Amino acid sequence: MSTPVLSTKGLTRDFGPFRAVDGVSLDIRPGTITGLIGPNGAGKTTFFNLISGALKPSAGQVLLNGQDITGLPPEALFGKGLARTFQIPRPFRRMSLLENVMLAPQGQRGETVLGALFSRAAVRAEEARLRDKAMGILEFMTLGKLADHPAGQISGGQMKLLELARALMGDPAVILLDEPAAGVNPSLTRVLIERIEELNRRGTTFFIIEHDMDFVMRHCDPVIALAEGKVVFEGTAAEAQTNPLLLDAYLGAAE
């Protein structure tokens, strides 16, 4: 078995007396699409926040490709190839969709003062390239027509798509997606999945929180379940579906 691309050791986070994430140790193998499920309030988003540096853990460790990244700020992690999306979208509201997406790539030459002032030709070329790529991604997300639209003035579902578009633009090695399908039209969800699988085939690792069980069953392997901050299940999607604990607390009788 290959070394895990991402792993956590005893990751814990307290909010006052409340322990939202409780000693989670996990390994994410490279090249997988790992699903993370669990009841509302189980600590999934908090767990993502801990990995991506948005929150500092109360205890435990996060390793990226074997390197300890615990407590590193998010901006440092993105540079190391770890991207994440937000469950509740955070668009740059007074910027166009295109700008939102073009922002993502790391180390752009035009992002330094000197580059912006003096390497005009190089920056222009770089921009042209990024623009094409960004437009491609937006088109793919059915957002092409809105490329020049302020991101604060699009629908809730479109914001989720934009969130994903930004993450894809950076070509990260590992992408954490927090409920990418929630609020997205089912037809479009299919498109997204195709894209995710395609990227996955090319080597990108996905770690996805999702409540849409269709999605999880068909595309995630392995599946991890969190409840009350602890890992309660690790296995294949099929196993998850029949796990009595999950059936009771998460899937409910309806499924």
Add this chain to the structure above:
Amino acid sequence: QDCAVKVGVVYPTSIDWGKPIAATALWVTDMINEAGGIDGCKFEAVLRDDQSDPKVGVDAAKALVDLDKVQLLLGTVASGVTIPMLTSVTAPAGVMQMSCCSSSNRLTQIAAEGTTKGLWFRTFATSNVQASVAAILARDSGYKTISILYKNDDWGQDIAKLAAAAFEAAGVTVVGSTAITDGQPSYRAEVTEALGAKADAVYMAIYPKEGISVVREWLSLGGTQNIIGTNSLKSDEFKEAVGMRYLANFQGTDTSTPRTDSATAFVDAYTAQFGAAPSGPGLPNSFDAAAIALLAYAAAGKDAKGADIAAKVPMVTDPAGEKIGGTVEGFTKALALLKEGKSVSYQGGTGAVVFDANGDVSAPAVAWAFGDSGIEEKRYIPLEEVGAFMDSMAK
């Protein structure tokens, strides 16, 4: 006759004590016009507000000089505004500038360097005189210790320093010196600090605006009523707001004139004109500045340049000339004499003004007090006594 000769007037009319200063200048203009004006024309005072903001003051001066083509500019009060007006607008353009009130020593220095080309005058004595008088008063009142409260601006910092030296020279120990920065909602802390020194008396070099707060606070906390104040507190507003019964031991200082009637005449005329006695700082000075400058202008003729007007100033303030007062009759007479090429000795609100080479005036002094009928002069301190005191300080 439809012709008008424009004169620039820049004073801070949007500031409480600035308004009467400006009003006084306009009043003088009217009087001189009534007395005959200039070469059969009238002076037209173009008044601009400087908001006590250097940018605004300089802009106003620039507009007056460039667009209205004035050759004479009266203004302004705050030295911090007067200086850039002088150095970047009037002096380069060859326009004469006379201020009622700017008292910064720096202006003397600038004039001495020659930057002002002899175009600069002011009717306000530098603060030395008042500081010396304050020390004389403190000594003669038998105060052993004194606490200083001063306005934290150019003028206040300067006078506080001069006064401290003067007090020490007079054998009065300065036990504390506290800056009062304007625009504060409360001066309680400053007053408490000054009270802590438990001095026999307090010296206040502040304006009525803060003065009312400071003195009321001072008194309410049991501070001594032995107060010596500068001319800036010569204000009915101050007197009324503090109350006569607390001001019995208040002694004011001011520059003055050899005991002539001209100062009293000014007070009477002002009261008749505006319905209230002159209160607030710089009013007689504003009167005199306008009168001297406009008489000199009239003497120089309506096509005169700034330098020509400045050249006529000594003719207006010639101690050997015929004495004329600051009334319409006085001005009529003065205009006639000046036209004949004779010089006059203008006797104004601050007395017989004489400028030195730097455009500064020196003046004898008075001690004044608040009385039921207004401001009362208590004691006249001749130039010699002030001078002797200053010499004694210099050792």
Add this chain to the structure above:
Amino acid sequence: MSDTVLTIEGLEAGYVRDLPILRNVALTLRRQSLTTIIGPNGAGKSTLIKAIAGLVPVSAGRIMLDGAEITHLRPDRMGELGLAYVPQTDNIFRQLSIRENLALVMRRMPDRASRLQELLGVFPALEPKLGDRAGSLSGGQRQMLAVAMALARRPRVMLMDEPSAGLSPKITAEVLDLARGLTGQGVSILLVEQNVKQALRVSDHCYILAEGRNQLDGPAAQILSDPVVGEIYLGGKRVGAA
């Protein structure tokens, strides 16, 4: 009393003047029915709901609630008329505690204490968090609170904008069942959902909106089984993407 509780005719509405998002939209909500609106992202579903709730200016057309026109009514008056609305985003007050959120919407209700207990019975997950700031809730917990706030005033008509987004399958099912159950208690519900299949299973009627216009409507079961609709809107098969 007529059979329809909410009628929309020729509705034109949008966020900025002269740029309508909705064009000539018509819709009827039958009494005690559960009607679902579906459509692509950006179709105008939320805009429609907001227009009904009085939050988006209407430039043409009419909205009638029980025969009375409510087209330009202030949003805060809607509650008194028995209309409740669960927004898609920003649907709770983060700085207020859970208890305060609920107390706010129930502030004119005489039986608010007992009503609170009823609501907690529906969403037991909120009970331990009553005193917490709502901003600290997880995504799904927020959604529960938002639905609870709308339910609190026992509305006659409920507008729900993707109430199930972010909810676990179990809670989603519960919320949809709850909605279904409410219709039995006299409430009429207009639902917007992307969780199409589950929603349509409990719905009576379905409208499809695209590009701000009515595309299709019909009984939910029929829409659910329509192969073309399934392909285009229900994720059956992919059509026409770039």
Add this chain to the structure above:
Amino acid sequence: MIGLISYIAFFATMAGIMAIAVLGLNLQWGNTGLFNGGVVAFFGMGAYGTMILGGRPEAEQFGGFELPFLIAFAGGILAAGLMAWVVGKLTLRLRHDYLAIATFGVAIAFESVTRNAEWLTGGAKGLRGFPRPFEAAIGDGFTYGLVFLALVLAVLIVVYVGLERLVRAPYGRVLRAIREDEVAARSLGKDPARMRLQAFIIGSMIMGAAGGLYVTFYAFVSPQDMAPILTFQLWAMLIVGGAGNNRGAVLGAFLIWGAWTLSGFALARYAPASMQLYAGSVQYILIGLVIVGMLLWRPQGLVPERIGKTFNDRAAKAPTNTGAHQA
């Protein structure tokens, strides 16, 4: 005629100096969302720095190094940048009104120092004496006014072009993203602390440059120049002109300064004599009405921020064609 030109040149010089400062502010607020309530401190630092380095020596007074103008000017700008670095390190993690009041405090403290630290700043009486560049050669008359205006405009153009390049480039995009949502920007690998500090320093140095030109022009600076009203005037220019847009910033500077001076001018000229003494109050009321009226009329500013305008020409974008939801 000459008088009119001379006055217009003077007006343009002042407005130009302010426009420079407004551009600096626009980088901070319009693009980065930093609510700097202490603009005057950075302006002042540039002014005092330039004056201390370039001014003439005086007794009991630090400074007066008589350095050549360009060096003194650069020194003033650097001083402003240095102060921005310190202030930025301390305060930039604050947001909105909190940052505004903290920086405002810095400006009050700065004013206090200029008013009281006599050995350094001359105290309330200010600092004076600055041989203006080329003055010896040209004299201080009409021509000099034009030459100085040219200098100011040259600086304005350099700053404008430089800033346009910065904000149109990906650099500006990052700043705006941080302004919009810091958390999201961080998750995309942008370092808000560093970028904010950078923008704050650059903006402050530009304000310092404006201050340096200002003292050079007047050859005098005192605490009276450090009053908070300047911060307010500059902000008003930015808001009326249109935050986020450099052209708006410059336009706003000329308009507001024009309104400020014109209202004084108009009152002097047209108001009845009895009103003259109330001119100050009336002028402030007029200015207040102009600002409120402008904001009521065009709350986004005269030239609002253009969303989506980036480095390359818009036209280069390929025509879009989306079909997924065309049923």
Add this chain to the structure above:
Amino acid sequence: MIQNLVDGILTGSIYSLAAIGMTMVMHMLRFANFSYAELLGIGGYAALVFDRLFAALVPALGVAIEPLTLTWALVLAMLVAMVITGASAVLFDWLVFKRIRAKADALSMVFASFGVALIVRNVITLIFGHKAELYSQDIAFAVVLSRDPMLLVKPDQIFTLVAALVLMLAFHLVLTRTTFGYALRAVAENPNLSQVSGVRLSSMVTAVWMIGGGLSAAAGVFYAMTNHLSPVMGHNFVLPVFAATIVGGIGSVYGAVLGGFIVGIASGLALMVLPSGYTPAMPFVIILAVLLVRPHGLFGEDRDA
């Protein structure tokens, strides 16, 4: 030392009073309102007019309530002034802020408020002149609380302090214990959502302006009782009141009161550590220090969280 501390608290109580209103106005309407402090001036002058009127109509009202300089006439005048000031605040909102709020961001509001402040202040000047005005010519002498260490206080100030504390408690309870308070906070956070939750926006806005106006009128009257009235008094208050609000954290009533005391005490103690010329800077240094430790003020919340 003790005296400076006590002075600071007493002076601070006026800031506190004004800051309670300010913090609510700022929190709910989400902008730094520079015209707020001008309401102190409106209140102060309105009370002056009515004080004279009442005292002239019913001379019996003109006697002071020992040991304060406060007269019954002034008490009544203050109540009237509170209503008038609240109403003028509502009027400004209706004329200016409401219209800008509909179209623009908070910063436009900030500058509109600056414009409004200029207008209000100068209109007061045009009406009442630059002169200082007093409710009572009498100087209220401080009473000696203790001789060693020397401790002096003015009864009026104690009264103001008690009033500030009582009002603080009342408003805090209103905000945290009543649904009216929840509604105010809800509007502050999300106006749209509060509307659909059945809150009438315009009445909340009116309410908050009436409260803010009323409180600042009271602060203005209390201030003028211990100091004096002048058209620029609002202007002089802008900074300390802002500072108090910010230190306390926008939206927190406790914070506002504590902030007022902190600013007052900082000014009071400044002289012990700094030369007197630097005192105006002192409160801001304190603010800076507080914000470095607590970036959202003592009791403030992060709006983005």
